[in-house]
Amino acid sequence: MHVFSAIMHWERERERPVGKSLTSWASVPQLTNSPTVIVMVGLPARGKTYISKKLTRYLNWIGFPTKVFNLGEYRRDAVQTYKNFEFFRHDNEEAMQIRKACATNALKDISIYFSKDNGQVAVFDATNTTRERRVSIVGFAKENGYKVFFIESICNDPDIIAQNITEVKVSSPDYVNCDMEEALADFLQRIECYNQFYVPLDDEKDRNLSYIKIFDVGSRYLVNQLQDHIQSRIVYYLMNIHVTPRSIYLTRHGESELNLLGRIGGDSGLSHRGHKYAASLGSFLKGQKINDLKVWTSHMKRTIQTAEHLGVPYEQWKALNEIDAGVCEELTYEEIQEQHPEEFALRDQDKYRYRYPMGESYEDLVHRLEPVIMELERQENVLVVCHQAVMRCLLAYLLNKSSDELPYLKCPLHTVLKLTPVAYGCNVEPISLNVEAVNTHRERPVNVDVTRDPAEALKTIPDHF
Amino acid sequence: MREHLTAVGTEKAPCQTSIAEAIMSSREVVPSHPVSPRELTQNPLKKIWMPLPCKNGLPQKHISQRKVCMTNCPTLIVTVGLPARGKTYISKKLTRYLNWIGVPTREFNVGQYRRECVKIYKSFEFFRPDNEEGLKIRQQCASAALNDVRQYLADEGGQVAVFDATNTTRDRRLTITAFAEQNGFKVFFVESVCEDPEVIAENIVQVKLGSPDYMNCNTEEAMVDFKKRIECYENSYETLDEVQDRHLSYIKIIDVGRRYLVNQVQDHIQSRIVYYLMNIHITPRSIYLCRHGESDLNVKGCIGGDSGLSPRGREFSKHLGKFIESQEISDLKVWTSQMKRTIQTAEAVSVPYEQWKALNEIDAGVCEEMMYEEIQQHYPLEFALRDQDKYRYRYPKGESYEDLVQRLEPVIMELERQENVLVICHQAVMRCLLAYFRDKSAEELPYLECPLHTVLKLTPVAYGCKVESIVLNVDAVNTHRGRPENINIHRSTEDALQTVPAHL
Numbered sequence: 001m002h003v004f005s006a007i008m009h010w011e012r013e014r015e016r017p018v019g020k021s022l023t024s025w026a027s028v029p030q031l032t033n034s035p036t037v038i039v040m041v042g043l044p045a046r047g048k049t050y051i052s053k054k055l056t057r058y059l060n061w062i063g064f065p066t067k068v069f070n071l072g073e074y075r076r077d078a079v080q081t082y083k084n085f086e087f088f089r090h091d092n093e094e095a096m097q098i099r100k101a102c103a104t105n106a107l108k109d110i111s112i113y114f115s116k117d118n119g120q121v122a123v124f125d126a127t128n129t130t131r132e133r134r135v136s137i138v139g140f141a142k143e144n145g146y147k148v149f150f151i152e153s154i155c156n157d158p159d160i161i162a163q164n165i166t167e168v169k170v171s172s173p174d175y176v177n178c179d180m181e182e183a184l185a186d187f188l189q190r191i192e193c194y195n196q197f198y199v200p201l202d203d204e205k206d207r208n209l210s211y212i213k214i215f216d217v218g219s220r221y222l223v224n225q226l227q228d229h230i231q232s233r234i235v236y237y238l239m240n241i242h243v244t245p246r247s248i249y250l251t252r253h254g255e256s257e258l259n260l261l262g263r264i265g266g267d268s269g270l271s272h273r274g275h276k277y278a279a280s281l282g283s284f285l286k287g288q289k290i291n292d293l294k295v296w297t298s299h300m301k302r303t304i305q306t307a308e309h310l311g312v313p314y315e316q317w318k319a320l321n322e323i324d325a326g327v328c329e330e331l332t333y334e335e336i337q338e339q340h341p342e343e344f345a346l347r348d349q350d351k352y353r354y355r356y357p358m359g360e361s362y363e364d365l366v367h368r369l370e371p372v373i374m375e376l377e378r379q380e381n382v383l384v385v386c387h388q389a390v391m392r393c394l395l396a397y398l399l400n401k402s403s404d405e406l407p408y409l410k411c412p413l414h415t416v417l418k419l420t421p422v423a424y425g426c427n428v429e430p431i432s433l434n435v436e437a438v439n440t441h442r443e444r445p446v447n448v449d450v451t452r453d454p455a456e457a458l459k460t461i462p463d464h465f
Numbered sequence: 466m467r468e469h470l471t472a473v474g475t476e477k478a479p480c481q482t483s484i485a486e487a488i489m490s491s492r493e494v495v496p497s498h499p500v501s502p503r504e505l506t507q508n509p510l511k512k513i514w515m516p517l518p519c520k521n522g523l524p525q526k527h528i529s530q531r532k533v534c535m536t537n538c539p540t541l542i543v544t545v546g547l548p549a550r551g552k553t554y555i556s557k558k559l560t561r562y563l564n565w566i567g568v569p570t571r572e573f574n575v576g577q578y579r580r581e582c583v584k585i586y587k588s589f590e591f592f593r594p595d596n597e598e599g600l601k602i603r604q605q606c607a608s609a610a611l612n613d614v615r616q617y618l619a620d621e622g623g624q625v626a627v628f629d630a631t632n633t634t635r636d637r638r639l640t641i642t643a644f645a646e647q648n649g650f651k652v653f654f655v656e657s658v659c660e661d662p663e664v665i666a667e668n669i670v671q672v673k674l675g676s677p678d679y680m681n682c683n684t685e686e687a688m689v690d691f692k693k694r695i696e697c698y699e700n701s702y703e704t705l706d707e708v709q710d711r712h713l714s715y716i717k718i719i720d721v722g723r724r725y726l727v728n729q730v731q732d733h734i735q736s737r738i739v740y741y742l743m744n745i746h747i748t749p750r751s752i753y754l755c756r757h758g759e760s761d762l763n764v765k766g767c768i769g770g771d772s773g774l775s776p777r778g779r780e781f782s783k784h785l786g787k788f789i790e791s792q793e794i795s796d797l798k799v800w801t802s803q804m805k806r807t808i809q810t811a812e813a814v815s816v817p818y819e820q821w822k823a824l825n826e827i828d829a830g831v832c833e834e835m836m837y838e839e840i841q842q843h844y845p846l847e848f849a850l851r852d853q854d855k856y857r858y859r860y861p862k863g864e865s866y867e868d869l870v871q872r873l874e875p876v877i878m879e880l881e882r883q884e885n886v887l888v889i890c891h892q893a894v895m896r897c898l899l900a901y902f903r904d905k906s907a908e909e910l911p912y913l914e915c916p917l918h919t920v921l922k923l924t925p926v927a928y929g930c931k932v933e934s935i936v937l938n939v940d941a942v943n944t945h946r947g948r949p950e951n952i953n954i955h956r957s958t959e960d961a962l963q964t965v966p967a968h969l
Contacts, residue, residue, distance in 0.1 A: 029800070029819035029820065029821060207723075219711075219728070219729055220707075220711075220726070220727065220728045220729070221725075221726070221727040221728075222724070222725070222726050222727075223724065223725040223726075223727065223743065224723070224724045224725075225723060225724070226722075226743065228882075229879065229882060232740075232743060232744055232882065235743065236736075236740045236743075239727065239730060239736060239739065239740075240736055269505075275502070278502070299512075299513060299514065300514075301505060301507075301514050304505060304514045304516075305502065305505060308502035308503050308505070308516060309502045316513070316514075318868060318871070329862075358833075364822060367822075375733065378732075378733060378736065
C-alpha cells in the first residue's frame with residue numbers, strides 16, 4: 001500500500017500540477033508569484049558582488065531559481081581590454097554609451113531568464129549609484145510585472161575598502177597586467193569617478209521603494225517597505241551573514257555497525273574503527289588549536305559517540321539527523337532492490353526529489369537544514385558531525401552545487417572537510433585521518449529504468465560485510 | 466514551552482547562572498579529560514542520547530538538545546515609545562511567540578505596577594513632568610518591575626524578560642542598561658515610532674478606552690485625557706539616536722512596520738526577534754483552522770497513516786466548501802499538509818490551495834496506524850511515558866509535540882505575514898497552532914480540544930484573539946483521548962485504556 005501511494009505521489013511530481021493544487025510538489029509552497037529583480041546599489045568595493053553571489057547561492061539552495069547579472073562582466077565582454085580608470089569618467093561619452101548599452105543588454109537577459117528559463121529571482125549586480133539609473137530599472141520592472149528590491153551597501157571604513165580591493169579587485173581580469181600598487185591606485189580613482197555622482201537611496205524620496213541598506217558590513221540596517229515572503233527571507237539572511245574569517249569543519253560520524261553491514265539509516269553505534277576515527281579526530285582538532293570551536297551533532301547515537309571522543313562541549317540538533325529512509329530504513333541496497341524494485345529505480349531517476357515511502361527526500365532535507373545553515377552563517381568556527389546525505393546538502397550550499405550534483409557529492413567516512421571562505425567562494429581542504437572505513441557511496445547506475453535487471457540496479461553498490 | 470533548555474556546555478558566559486541552569490547544565494560535568502568517551506544511554510521519554518555517568522549514579526535528568534537560543538546570558542528586551550504606539554501589543558505578541566518556540570519569556574508592564582500602587586487613576590495630571598509625587602511613584606514602580614525582572618531571569622529560569630514601559634528618556638534607558646550590566650543580562654531595545662494620527666486614534670480606541678484607568682469615563686472624556694497624557698511624554702522624548710546610541714542593540718519600528726532600523730544585533734535570539742517583528746502586521750484578517758474531514762483510519766480508531774476520507778469526511782468537505790463560500794472572504798489562501806486526507810478536503814473548497822510538508826501530522830513512528838489498544842498491547846511502557854509528559858514524549862522513530870512546534874515555526878511565521886488563511890491540518894498540528902494563537906502552555910497544548918468537523922475562526926483583537934467555533938453539522942468520531950488518572954508504567958491495561966474514545 002505504501003509503495004503504491006509513494007509511486008502515485010511520484011507520478012504526480014513529474015507532471016505539471018493541474019486543477020486546484022498550486023504548488024510543485026516540493027515540501028514548501030513557493031509563496032511567491034511575480035519574479036523579483038534584486039538591484040544592488042553602492043560604490044565599487046562595497047561588497048556588492050560578494051553579497052550578490054552569496055545571496056544567489058542561498059536562494060538557489062532553498063529552491064528559488066536565482067541568477068546574478070554582473071554588469072562588469074558585460075562591460076568586459078564589450079570592451080575587450082581595460083586600459084585604466086578613465087573609462088569610468090563621467091565625461092567619457094563613448095564609454096558612457098557602451099556602459100548604457102551593457103545595462104540594457106543585462107536587463108534584456110533578465111527578461112529572458114524570467115520568461116524562458118523559469119528564473120524566479122535575478123540579481124542585477126552593478127553600482128546603480130544614480131537615481132536616474134534606478135528609476136529606469138524600476139520602469140523596466142513595472143512594464144514587465146516584476147517586483148524590485150534594492151540592496152545598498154554603504155561603507156566608509158578605508159581599511160575595509162582596501163581589504164576588499166586587495167581580495168578581489170587586484171586579481172580581476174581588468175588588472176591582469178598590473179602590479180598590486182598600480183592596480184590599487186587605479187581602482188581608487190575609479191571609485192572617485194562614481195563617488196562624485198553617487199546618490200544613495202533617500203529616506204524621503206525613495207520611501208515607496210522596497211530596500212535594505214547595509215551599513216558598515218552589518219553593524220546597522222535600514223529596511224523599507226518589505227513586500228513579500230521572499231524579501232523577508234532575503235533580509236533575514238543578509239542580517240545573519242558576516243565577513244569575520246573563520247572555518248567550518250564538516251565530517252560524518254565514525255564508521256557505524258550498520259555501515260559495516262551495508263545497511264542504510266538506523267541508529268546504531270560506532271564500530272571499532274569508528275571509535276578510532278573519532279579519537280583521531282579529537283587529536284587532530286587539538287592540533288589545529290581552533291579558537292572557540294563550536295561542535296554540533298545530530299540526535300543519532302553515532303554522531304554523539306563521535307563527539308564524545310573530542311573532549312569538548314557539543315550541541316545536538318535534531319535537524320542534523322540523517323535522511324529518513326522510511327520503509328527502507330536499515331535495509332541493504334540488495335534488500336531494497338528485492339523488496340521495492342520500482343522505488344529503487346525511481347530514486348535513481350531523480351535522486352534529489354525522490355522521497356522514500358514514509359520517509360524524506362533530499363529536497364525535504366534541504367528545508368529541514370535551513371535553520372542550521374542560518375545559524376552556521378551567524379557562527380564562526382564550527383565543527384559539524386553529521387551524516388552522508390546531510391553532509392551532501394550542507395556541502396552543496398557551501399560550494400554552490402546544483403540539485404543534480406548534490407545527491408552524488410562524495411562524502412566518505414573518516415574524512416574531514418575544512419571549508420574557509422575566501423574572496424567570492426570557499427577554500428576546501430580535505431583531511432583524511434588515515435583510519436580505514438567502508439565505502440558508502442553508491443553512484444548512479446547506467447540503467448535507471450523501472451524494468452531493469454536486478455544486476456543492473458546493483459551494479460554500483462559499494463562492498464560491505 | 467516553559468522549560469529552560471541549556472546546551473551541553475556552550476561557552477561559559479560571563480554572567481550569572483541561575484540555580485536552574487546550574488542543575489540542568491552539564492557544563493560542570495563536561496570532561497576536560499581528552500579521550501575517554503562517555504557511555505551513552507537513551508532517555509526513555511525524549512529518545513535523546515545522553516552520556517553517563519551522572520550525579521549520584523542516576524542518569525542525568527536533563528540533556529542538551531539544540532533548539533533555539535544559543536544565548537546563555539538572559540536577555541532584557543526594553544520597549545521604547547510614546548503611549549499608544551503599540552509597545553504592549555508588541556510585548557505581549559513577542560512574549561507569546563518566544564514562549565511557544567521554547568524560550569521562557571515574561572513581560573513586565575510598568576503600567577500594571579503603577580495601577581497596583583495608585584489604586585485609582587484620576588487624570589493625566591499624574592503624568593505631568595512637574596508632578597513630583599507622580600514621578601516618585603513611577604520611579605518606584607519601574608524599580609519594582611526591574612526587581613521582578615531580576616528575580617525572573619536570575620532565579621526562576623527565565624530566559625527573556627520584556628520590560629514594557631515608555632522608557633522615552635536617555636536617562637531612564639541608561640539606568641536600565643546599568644541594571645542589566647550589573648546582572649549580566651543582554652539588552653535589546655524595541656522602539657516604536659509612529660506619527661500617523663489615525664493609527665494612534667485607533668490604538669487608543671482598541672486598548673486604552675477599555676483600560677482599568679478609564680473604567681468610569683465615557684469615550685470622549687477618556688480620549689481627551691489620554692491625548693493629554695501622551696503630551697506629557699512628548700517634550701522629554703529622546704528617540705534612539707543613530708550616532709549617540711550606536712553601541713546599543715535595537716530595532717526601531719517606524720509607522721507600524723513600513724520601515725525598520727536595526728542596530729548591532731548581538732546574537733541568535735535577537736536575530737530571531739528582529740525577524741519576527743519584521744513579519745508581523747496589524748491589518749485586520751482572520752485565520753481559519755480545521756482538521757481534514759473524518760478519515761477511514763479515524764473511523765477504525767487508528768492513529769497516523771495516510772488514508773483517505775470516509776463518506777462523512779467527504780460530506781464535511783462539501784459543507785466546508787459551502788461555508789467558506791458563504792463567508793465571502795477576501796483573497797483567501799488555503800493551506801494543507803501533504804497527506805491525502807487534507808488534500809481531499811481542500812479539493813472540495815473551490816479555492817486554490819498550497820501544500821506544506823510541515824503541516825503533516827505528528828509522526829508516531831513505530832505506532833503509526835495502530836489503535837490505542839494495540840499500542841497498549843505492544844508498547845505499554847511507551848504508552849505510559851506518553852501520558853506522563855505528552856508534550857515532550859517522542860514516539861520511537863517518531864516525533865514529539867516539541868518537535869512538531871519546531872517544525873511548524875516557519876508556518877507560523879508565514880501565517881503572521883499573510884492575511885486571510887484557511888489551514889486544513891491534523892489534530893496534533895492544530896493543537897500546536899492553536900496553542901500559539903491562544904497562548905497555551907506546553908502542559909495544556911497536547912490536550913487542547915480539536916474535534917473533527919469543526920472550524921475555528923481566529924480574529925486578532927486588541928491584545929489577543931477572538932475565537933469562534935463553527936460546527937459544520939456532520940457527525941464524526943471523537944479522536945480526543947484525555948489524560949487517564951493512572952499514568953504509572955505498571956498500570957493495568959484497563960487503567961491505560963480508560964480514556965480511549967469509542968471507535969469501530
